[in-house]
Amino acid sequence: MTWPLAPTVFVVGSPGSPTNERLRAAFAVAGTRALVGPGELAEERARPGDVVVGRLDVRPSLDGIQPGLGRLRRLRDRGIRVVNDADTLVATHDKLATALLLHAASIPQPRAAHLTGEDGSPGFEPPYVVKPRFGSWGRDVHLCDSRAELRACLLHLLRRPWFRRHGALVQELIPPRGFDLRLVVSAETVVGAVERVAAPGEWRTNVALGGTRRRASPPLDARSVAVAAAAAVNGEFVGVDLLPCADGWRVVEINGAVDFTDDYALDRRDVFARAVEPFVPGGIVRTLPSVAAPPRAAAVSA
Secondary structure: OOOOOOOEEEEEOOOOOHHHHHHHHHHHHOOOEEEEEOHHHHHHHOOEOEEEEEOOOEOOOOOOEOOOHHHHHHHHHOOOEEEOOHHHHHHHHOHHHHHHHHHHOOOOOOOEEEEOOOOOOOOOOOOEEEEEOOOOOOOOOEEEOOHHHHHHHHHHHOOOHHHHHHOEEEEEOOOOOOEEEEEEEEOOEEEEEEEEEOOOOOOOOOHHHOOEEEEOOOOHHHHHHHHHHHHHOOOOEEEEEEEEEOOEEEEEEEEOOOOOOHHHEOOOOOHHHHHHHHHOOOOOOOOOOOOOOOOOOOEEOO
């Protein structure tokens, strides 16, 4: 007699990522074998009943997403459950797509414009934050206090291949308070959070730039904004970055391959166990509509 194979989870992403390895271990504790590797592995071995978790990140060159989106699409078309499919990864990693989808869902965010040359001008006043459409780690993110500084910044960025290919997203500056709030949303629930505190003399809060993590218990309004933002991009498992404002919170980024640590734990519960719980094979399956590719736009209002 041939016994059916037990369901497997395929985490499509870098095996060298500490977060991916912790997720693999959390699935194992939940009684499910999980493998971390490229999309080729999942496309070759995944069968109905398995689960694929898409965790492709942006390229270090900041000009797009790691290879494998096509494989995630083919897996979905074969009827394999894909958590954070190709459309969701594009909707989260492409900051222009994120801004358009948040705008369509009336989610609070900074005003933004998509500029493709040094002569572009947003339809709102400075100061401005200039960032790559496919950015991470705080790299090539600039603060411009005037339109003249913005033009000089864009002229400088013309040397970057990513800018020549995709242009840049220019956002209004939300007055820095020295920290932001990153929440991990899994299946419409906030399962983890930290405050990221900027390094002395630095306005950006990225840990890669010297920022530190501080345990947090996010308030209900922040949780509600994060869950709504995740829903706007059809993100089943994402990180949502929020900045505090006088009238609430603004979504500044959504990360479809969010990295996190034990510092994110809420109520002393294991954050990795909580993150994977909804995606253990045989659990509750959410049916999400596909995210259409958003149209190109010159500006996005808050």
